[in-house]
Amino acid sequence: MDTDEQGAPGRKPLDRPQTPDELKFYARNYVMLALLAMILFLPFGILAIYFSIQTNEANKCSNWEDAYRNSSRTMWFNMLAIVAFVGIIYILVLVL
Structure with missing residues (x-):
C-alpha cells in the first residue's frame, strides 16, 4: 500500500481548488491560542504550534481524519500550557 493512500505526513495538496x-x-x-501557549509555557507551546501546522497541511490535502486529530492535539497542548503557566504562577505566589 502506498504511503499517500494511508494519509502519511508529506502528502501533497490537491491539484484542484477545494469545493465549498x-x-x-x-x-x-487554534494558531492564535498556540502562539499564546508558546509565550506562556514554551515546551507545550512548541508542540501546539507543530500540531497546528500539521492541521493546516491536512486541511489543504482534504485529509480530514488527520486534520481533526491534529486539531484535538493542538487544543490539548494549548490547555496544558495554560494550566502549567497558572500552576507555576500559583507556586511562585505561595513561595514568595
Missing part, C-alpha cells in the same frame, strides 16, 4: 462542501470540513487550527 470540502471547505465546511476544515478543522480548527
Whole structure:
C-alpha cells in the first residue's frame, strides 16, 4: 500500500481548488491560542504550534481524519500550557 493512500505526513495538496462542501470540513487550527501557549509555557507551546501546522497541511490535502486529530492535539497542548503557566504562577505566589 502506498504511503499517500494511508494519509502519511508529506502528502501533497490537491491539484484542484477545494469545493465549498470540502471547505465546511476544515478543522480548527487554534494558531492564535498556540502562539499564546508558546509565550506562556514554551515546551507545550512548541508542540501546539507543530500540531497546528500539521492541521493546516491536512486541511489543504482534504485529509480530514488527520486534520481533526491534529486539531484535538493542538487544543490539548494549548490547555496544558495554560494550566502549567497558572500552576507555576500559583507556586511562585505561595513561595514568595
